[in-house]
Amino acid sequence: MGLRERKKATTRRALQRAAVRLAVEHGSEHVTVDDIAAAADVSKRTFFNYFSSKEEAIVGDGPPRPDDEARAIFVARGPTGDLLDDLKIFLISPLAGSDAEDLGQRLADVHERKRLVQHEPHLAPRVMAAFADMERYVGESVAERLGEDSDDIRPQIVASLGITAMRFSMRRLHTHAASEGSAGARDDVSELRGLFDQAFDALRRTFRPAA
Amino acid sequence: MGLRERKKATTRRALQRAAVRLAVEHGSEHVTVDDIAAAADVSKRTFFNYFSSKEEAIVGDGPPRPDDEARAIFVARGPTGDLLDDLKIFLISPLAGSDAEDLGQRLADVHERKRLVQHEPHLAPRVMAAFADMERYVGESVAERLGEDSDDIRPQIVASLGITAMRFSMRRLHTHAASEGSAGARDDVSELRGLFDQAFDALRRTFRPAA
DNA sequence: CGCATTTTTTCATATAGTGCAATGATTGAG
DNA sequence: CTCAATCATTGCACTATATGAAAAAATGCG
Numbered sequence: 001m002g003l004r005e006r007k008k009a010t011t012r013r014a015l016q017r018a019a020v021r022l023a024v025e026h027g028s029e030h031v032t033v034d035d036i037a038a039a040a041d042v043s044k045r046t047f048f049n050y051f052s053s054k055e056e057a058i059v060g061d062g063p064p065r066p067d068d069e070a071r072a073i074f075v076a077r078g079p080t081g082d083l084l085d086d087l088k089i090f091l092i093s094p095l096a097g098s099d100a101e102d103l104g105q106r107l108a109d110v111h112e113r114k115r116l117v118q119h120e121p122h123l124a125p126r127v128m129a130a131f132a133d134m135e136r137y138v139g140e141s142v143a144e145r146l147g148e149d150s151d152d153i154r155p156q157i158v159a160s161l162g163i164t165a166m167r168f169s170m171r172r173l174h175t176h177a178a179s180e181g182s183a184g185a186r187d188d189v190s191e192l193r194g195l196f197d198q199a200f201d202a203l204r205r206t207f208r209p210a211a
Numbered sequence: 212m213g214l215r216e217r218k219k220a221t222t223r224r225a226l227q228r229a230a231v232r233l234a235v236e237h238g239s240e241h242v243t244v245d246d247i248a249a250a251a252d253v254s255k256r257t258f259f260n261y262f263s264s265k266e267e268a269i270v271g272d273g274p275p276r277p278d279d280e281a282r283a284i285f286v287a288r289g290p291t292g293d294l295l296d297d298l299k300i301f302l303i304s305p306l307a308g309s310d311a312e313d314l315g316q317r318l319a320d321v322h323e324r325k326r327l328v329q330h331e332p333h334l335a336p337r338v339m340a341a342f343a344d345m346e347r348y349v350g351e352s353v354a355e356r357l358g359e360d361s362d363d364i365r366p367q368i369v370a371s372l373g374i375t376a377m378r379f380s381m382r383r384l385h386t387h388a389a390s391e392g393s394a395g396a397r398d399d400v401s402e403l404r405g406l407f408d409q410a411f412d413a414l415r416r417t418f419r420p421a422a
Numbered sequence: 423c424g425c426a427t428t429t430t431t432t433c434a435t436a437t438a439g440t441g442c443a444a445t446g447a448t449t450g451a452g
Numbered sequence: 453c454t455c456a457a458t459c460a461t462t463g464c465a466c467t468a469t470a471t472g473a474a475a476a477a478a479t480g481c482g
Contacts, residue, residue, distance in 0.1 A: 002449075003448065003449085004449075004458095004459075007447095007460085008460080011460090011461095032436085032437065032438090033437080033438070033439085034437085042461075043463075044438095044462095045440090045461075045462060045464095046460080046461055048439065048440075049461080053438080053439080054438075124340070125336065125343075126336065126340075128340045129337075129339045129340050129343075131343070132336075132340075133336075133339070151382070153375075153376075153379050153410055154413060156375050156378070156379055157372065157375055157414065160371045160375040161372070163371070164364075167367070168364050172362065198364070199364055202364040202365060203368065205419070206368055206419050207417060207418070208416070208418065208419045213479090213480075215429080215478090215479060215480075218429090218478095218479090219429085243467090243468065244468075244469070244470090245468085253431090255431095255470095256430075256470095256471090257429080257430055257431075259469090259471075260429080263470085264469080265468095265470095
């Protein structure tokens with residue numbers, strides 16, 4: 001990785017961190033792009049080279065998507081053959097690969113943004129839209145697996161159930177224990193997995209697999 | 212209804228119609244608020260007295276919400292006692308009251324906006340957010356009916372299934388027959404009801420009512 | 423009609439977001 | 453090392469969104 005790319009990554013992180021921090025401190029409405037750029041020591045124009053809008057920098061990218069490999073396995077009826085089990089594995093796959101350090105950092109970011117959105121409801125639409133987009137992606141994957149059209153009702157039902165489980169988990173995350181700091185990174189991950197298991201157990205109970 | 216309120220309603224409709232028409236004609240990116248205001252013969256500032264953003268005027272309000280009466284019936288386990296049947300009635304209740312004339316007009320608007328969003332994907336997030344908001348509302352109603360907390364998983368599952376049925380119906384509406392004009396108003400309504408029935412039949416087949 | 427209320431308009435202003443050309447740093451080839 | 457190509461950053465100009473405040477116009481009522 002060359003110096004150029006490293007600097008770009010640093011700048012991007014700096015901008016994003018500044019955006020979130022300032023939004024938490026003063027409320028996102030009272031933070032201008034100029035403020036964010038100044039806090040990250042770049043020009044306003046540079047900010048827009050990295051983010052296409054202020055909200056994008058503050059809210060972030062939404063839930064992480066499974067990669068193409070995980071999608072291929074899911075579409076090919078793998079790895080277990082059971083629809084719900086495989087859907088669960090498919091959805092949680094982005095949390096599988098990376099190391100605990102990085103993962104904990106991302107979950108901490110999720111946590112901070114969650115609080116931000118709760119305090120500022122006008123940010124919610126963007127988050128909701130991100131989930132809706134994810135749901136469309138999952139729906140198409142399910143349709144492909146089932147050999148049906150993505151306009152059919154069944155793939156949409158299955159996708160919405162999966163996304164509901166996901167939202168439930170992320171919503172519940174951190175609402176109980178107030179475990180903070182870097183030591184809680186692994187705890188966060190296992191808590192998220194636990195909630196995910198819990199949600200899918202509930203799905204299993206209310207879902208009748210075949211027609 | 213006094214002259215004042217009638218005029219306000221007229222102005223609002225004029226602005227909304229102008230917004231949609233111009234967006235269809237030239238693409239929403241190439242339509243400015245000044246254009247819309249000029250087409251409706253009001254000042255730009257007046258536009259913002261009616262709509263808080265350009266997108267709000269173009270995309271509209273999203274799916275119509277059940278009124279408090281319908282919600283009260285649903286929460287009180289009415290009218291049939293069966294969860295899915297009652298959910299269906301609850302969700303479709305906004306289409307029950309008004310006359311066919313007005314209803315057909317609204318469905319025509321839905322149709323036009325649907326095409327608009329399909330051609331301009333950047334409008335999609337707003338629509339998705341509207342559905343997500345509706346889903347939250349339904350989830351809270353279901354939780355109240357079941358005597359559970361709206362943070363619990365079951366109300367969220369039920370709500371997401373209901374909204375999925377709704378989205379499926381609105382998505383499929385008008386994709387088959389190209390029936391246009393005022394004569395098709397009643398047909399549209401019955402087609403929508405048919406699709407809604409179909410979706411809920413599918414839900415019934417995949418849903419196991421009690422734990 | 424004449425007065426009170428509400429709506430519309432005019433004007434000023436702040437901020438978001440984009441295109442373009444110039445500048446300066448990073449890189450890789452010779 | 454040196455030079456040339458590449459790429460990020462920046463400043464500047466400009467358009468559009470959105471809001472606030474006060475003047476001006478329209479409306480409702482006695």
